[in-house]
Amino acid sequence: MRFASIPAINYPHRLTRKLRFSVNYSTSCALSSVNIIQDSNTHNWKYLDLQSRMQNYAASGDLPEALETLNFMKNVAGKPSIYDYNALFHRYLSSGNVSLEQLVQVYIGMKNFGPSPNRTTFNILLNGFLSLGYLRDAYFFAEEMTKSGMNPSFTSLSKLLKSSMKSARMLEEAYRFCAKLISKNLNFQAYVFNPVLWALCKCGKSSLALQLFYMMKKNGIAHNVCSYTALLYGFGRECLWVDLYSFLDQMRSDGCKPNVVTYTVIIKFLCDDGRIVEAFEILKSMEIEGCDPDLVTYNIIIRALCLYDRACDVLELLQLIHRRGFSPDPYTYAALAGGIMKVGKTKIAYELLRKVFTRNCTVDVVVYNIYFHCLCRNNRSREAFSLLKSMTKGGIVPTTVSYNTVLRGFCRDNEIQHALKLLECFEWPESGPDVVSFNTVLSAACKLGDLVLIQRVLQYMECKGVEPDVRSLTCLVRYLSTVGRYSECWRLLEYMICNGPVPSSVTFNIFLDKLCRNGFTSKAYQIFERIQKAGLSLDRKTYNILLRSFLRKRDINLVECLIQDMYKQRLDPDLFIYGSKISGLCQEGNISTALFTRDRTLGNGLTPSMEMCNRSLKTVMHKNKHRDMTCHGMVTT
């Protein structure tokens, strides 16, 4: 139950009035002010008895009985004390049967009539709600605690913040709470808030992290390498290279020396963004500074080299790693095999992994997963499946990813019925089947256009309580547009725009592509304009889909218009578009514009598709023999 759903919390007076009848707080308060401890044995014995009875009631989840027992204690001077209340909360919260509303009533009663909650009270409440997974309520008590001039203990705070990292909404709550604590100038050090900085940076909120970073700095919290590294991670992840480099400068001028983790983070994101040269520059500069790269650093570079198909460099790097005294670990194998798989060299990946397995190298579940992927790509899904079933004997437990990979293998082999049967009958790990499992089979069913199968997957998904996401609905968009049910498809898209999950550029592209390919070019353009107006995500591919279509229709005005628009959005047309445009211009005999376009292609850093240019030029040359010279110049320069 959520706090917000309890209207009473907004009306504490109404609550307390009710409370006065059930537990006589005012009397208990008056008694506690009489500071005489009646030390008679009977009283003491009675009190101890009440105490244990009260705690038993609380532990069994019977709060009303526990409160009534607590109420009897008021016959003993100074009782019930704050310790009794704390014990009550502690027992009750772990009873497994907690009524939030009743508990809050007790809390409000304490605030109004005593005994006042102390540090322990708050920590018990905080930890109790955290264990129950009621984060919002934990924050409520954390706020209450700071309002009462107390700070959560370091452990409670860390636990609270750590639990908040799982969802975006709670992360922002954590941010707000940290900001509040920081502004109060409490004596927390950087390491308390660094996890929040990291969590913000890991989910693409580096600007928010930066605000927190400066807030900390302004309030005298000294940053350490870890704080700076978090921000560099955030900037790298979001490809904010200008910010990243200037922040690195700032870090150095603040007297904080980047370490191997800092540099590794930068190298990773440079590699991910295709900036291999810069990544190697960072590698060089760290070696100059005497900050030695470790296996993590090298593994990242190995993967990047595989992704860019630079096998020779990989070999050299592997030798270097060996010379520096490192031995490959499961991450190395995964980087190698995963990278090789991504560039489509499944045979090489297969040979490599076979060696890894036959030589008894240390592997883990991810290496297995890549091996499964590899086997499936080589039409050996059944072999993958039997290995999946036997791998546990080797002490490695398959994950949902393992199952999903094999599932995908069966779908690839067009054994959809088999895949569906496995989806329903697998002994899934705790986390499965997940949305990926369903999307795997759903995608195959949609590509086949098999409505019965689609419905069966969706039904089973609902039965398992797995919510469809953008990808699931994108599959349905593919199905609807493949079978030509465009208006229904558009209705689905409109539904998604209004209610979520918001369609991605991939979703739109599938729809627009189908429209264009079936001749509904102007309809596609209309929809494109509406998407654009709504500020939803479109990408390079969207433009290229429309451009191809308009090029076919020879609508040069719209082509020019779209290309201009792309430049404004800092998107590059793909080579096909350039080639087609040049070829179209050539065919019209407009060679000077063709040349201009060709030069701009070069200026954009795109390797011009000379093949395509040449092909169109050949055609043109036959048509316009008198322009031979100009055309020849274009082919060779």
Add this chain to the structure above:
DNA sequence: ATAGGGTTAG
């Protein structure tokens, strides 16, 4: 006393 690497679906 906080931090960095590899795998699946549109």
